[in-house]
Structure formats: structure tokens, C-alpha cells
Amino acid sequence: MMTLDTTPGKADREEAEDLALRRPAEAAESSRANRLWWDRNADEYQDEHGAFLGDDRFVWCPEGLDEADARLLGEVRGLDVLEIGAGAAQCSRWLTAQGARPVALDLSYRQLQHARRIDLSRDQRPLPLVQADAAVLPFADGSFDLACSAYGAVPFSADTARLMREVHRVLRPGARWVFSTTHPIRWAFPDEPGEEGLTASGSYFDRTPYVEQDEQGRASYVEHHRTLGDRVRELVAAGFTLLDLVEPEWPAGLTSEWGGWSPLRGRHIPGTAIFVAQRG
Template sequence: MNEHTTAPEPIDDTADDDADAVRRDAGTTESSHANRHWWDRNADEYQDEHGPFLGDTRFTWCPEGLDEADAGLLGDPARLRGRRILEIGAGAAQCSRWLAEQGALPVALDLSHRQLQHSLRIDQDLDRTPVPLVQADATVLPFADGSFDDACSAYGAVPFAADTARLMREVHRVLRPGGRWVFSVTHPIRWAFPDEPGPEGLTALSSYFDRTPYVEEDEQGRAVYVEHHRTLGDRIRELDAAGFRLTDLVEPEWPEGLTQEWGGWSPLRGRHLPGTAIFVAVRD
């Protein structure tokens, strides 16, 4: 296990302001390389902007604010105690920290070293035992078969991996029989609409069935950020092929009283379109 034990240090922040957005193919190596460097460059800004919403010890599944404390998608607190849970694409490990407070034994994995450094910062600020951290690609999990009881991911790793079928197989491999795999992603229907919080974000301009990745490129045509689209049916088939049984598909509604905008998420769009899909699956 490759745990990180250094405190956050300043990093070279290369701006992506001049990146061009295109739709083109992007394979596993290109996607992993681009996204690792993007999150390393932007982790500070991301945590500054979204840290207050995410909280230091809060497990929220989505911009709609659905918390695991209320949803219980991984089970009630009695079930969580003593269970080894892998958080994939953990960022600053806010979800893992909440799981630890319930008595679980979480491990937080992320592709970005800088994101994991923020986890150490938070634990230092809270004067608590650090969450175990691992820097790795989610499609090549550095764990033995059956190492974990459950796995979870709140908007982490899945949209950024080119080969999500392989990611699902890897999660299945490291889980014990009966383990839950719960992950949230941008609702696939959103890919047909502009990523805008206002009225312009309510008109479909693209095909829902177009799986061509979204890529931001530098002046040399090199990818600096990549996201991959799958339909709902694609996700269900990936889970089934990997050996999972889908038990629930949660589409959180926009709650009354939530006025905060988060990128393309807003009260206006949330009243008309689902923004998040949460897949709840069990390893047979």
C-alpha cells in the first residue's frame, strides 16, 4: 500500500484557460495521464471552491446534496462498523472520513497526489488519525482479491476512465462476495444538454447515444482533461458483465431550499432534468 505522509506543498500551476474543448477518441493511457495532471493542477482551487459544501467529514453523493447519512445506500451504521471500505476517486477523502466516524475501516484511493495531500491537510487540521491513502489508477487497483467488504465512489474515477468495464471488473475482484459497490456519476442524459445552469442548459443539442469522449486539448493537441460518456444501459451491462447485481438506481431530485449552483447544476435545471445517477450493486 502506497500511503502518502507528506504535508501539502505548493505545486506548479499550469493554467488550462487556453484549452480547446473537442469531442474525439481518447484511450486509457491518454485519459489517465491527462486527468492525473489536471486534478493535480486544479485540486487547490477545487477544494477552495467546493470544500465548504463537501465538508471535512461529510459523505454526500452529489451536488443535489443527498447524504449517505440519510440515504443509507451502503447500509445502516450497524452494518458499516468494522467493514473495510474502499473509496475510489476519493479526492480529499471527505466520504472516507465520515465512514471512519461510523466505525468503518476506509481506504481512500485517488489518481491525484495533490487531492490526497488535501486529505492529509484536513486530518492535520482536525488533529485526527489520517485516513489511509493510496495513489493509483482505478482500472488497476493495487489490492489483493477480496481485500474489501464494500466500495464506493461519489463522482470519482468512473467518468474519467476510458475502460470502465475494466474498472468494474477490478472493483469486483477486490470485493468479497456480498459486498456493495455504490457509485454516483453525472446522469447520462445530461450529456445531451449544454453544461449550463441557465435556460440554455434545457435544450438538447447532442445525441444521448454519442459515446465520443469530451476532451480539452492544449495548443499541441494533447489532452489535458478527459471525460467519458456511457448510457444508463451501458452502465448496467458493464456491472452485469463484471459479476454485479444491480439492486437500485437512485436519481436524486433537486431539494427545496437548495439555491447553490455547481457548474451545470442549478435549481432551474434540477427541477427539469436529473443531474445525478447513483448505481447500487452487489457482488454475487
């Protein structure tokens, strides 16, 4: 996302005519809806957030935590890296500059077209790009030394337990899997950057997906909620060890808003959770 494929946030979206509600949404419906949504909205997303993301910066979240400072991935030089939900592959370009060999994967063809556009504008060797669903990775077992995702895939997948197993399968023993996603506590609050977003309005334990759908009831956008405990159990069940859980604080100098992320909310509740795990 954020890929970053950062999650755009409900307040960011242009499709106000679609009905927003909480209802079940299975894997096939979620994948189709989100692929089409990102294909439709990739241009606007890159126009609006491209300056913040940069062309070759690895930023984890709207709070602006940069991998160059955080070093959550460890040493990447010489590693085969899979970036999941890569968007325009900004993170993969940063990884390349550090001596890694990344492959950028995204569900959206249009997002990957933006990745190719940036590569061409920089007159550099194009990154390897793959269009695929993160829950069905098209790679052989043990293909990568590292996997990462900055707000990509995880918030949009209906079966993240399967996604974790797939990531585990394509990693080599001892490899890290590091991903950022909307902090689960945010699901108890309205997705608003102002005062309204500081008052809990729902249950943290309600895992019913957030769905936007058209007049025929067809989903046009889906996000899925898991609690912190759910995420930890998914990782452990897939064969990972959780090394760290990072909750970035809102930096004093950052005044811009990103959907429901804002300086006001950032001073009170976390907006992002970053999971650092290692394959056994």
C-alpha cells in the same frame, strides 16, 4: 469527486485557452490528462467546494444527497471499505466515524495531499491513502467488504468495464459497490446552468469522449460518456447485481450552482445517477 470527487463540470474550469471538442481518447491518455488536471486544480477545487463537502461528510452529489440520510451503503460498522476517487477523503472520514475501516484511493497526488492536510488539522489518526488508477487497483483479491465512489474515477475512466471488473475482484462475496456519476442524459444537453442547458443539442447515444486539449493536441482533461444501459451491462458483465438506481431530485432549499448543476436544471432533468450494486 463530485469526489466528493464531484465532477467539476465544464463550466467550472479555468483552462479556457484549451480547445474543447469531442474526440477519441484512450485509457493512457485519459489517465495522464486527468491526473495532471486534478493535480493542477485540486487547490481551487477544495477552496471552492470544500465548505459544501465538509471535512467528514458523505455527500453523493451536487444535489446534496447525504449518505447519513440515504443509507445506500447499508450498515458499515466493522467493514473494510475502499473509497475510489476519494479526493480529500471527506467520505472516508464519515465512514471512519461510523466504525468502518476505509482506504481512500485517488489518481491525484495533490488531492491526497489535501486529505492529509485535513487529517492533520483535525489532530486525528491519518487515513490510509493510496495513489492509483481505479482501473488497476493495487490490492489483493477479496480485500474489501464495500466499495464506494462519489463522483470519483468513473466519469474519467476510458475503460469502465475494466474498472468494474477490478472493483469486483477486490471485493468479497456479497459486498456492495455504490457509485455516483453525472446522469447520462446530461450528455445530450449543453453543460450550462441556465436556459441554454435545457435544450438538447447532441445525441444521448454519442459516446465520443469530451476532451480539452492544448495547442499541440495533448489532452488536458477528459470525460467519458456511457448510457444507462451501458452502465448496467458493465456491472452485470463484471459479476454484479444491480440493486437500485437512484436519481436524486433537486431539493427545494438548495439555491447554489455547481458548474452545470443548478436549481433551474434540477427541476427539469436529473443531474446525478447513483448505482447500487452487489457482488455475487
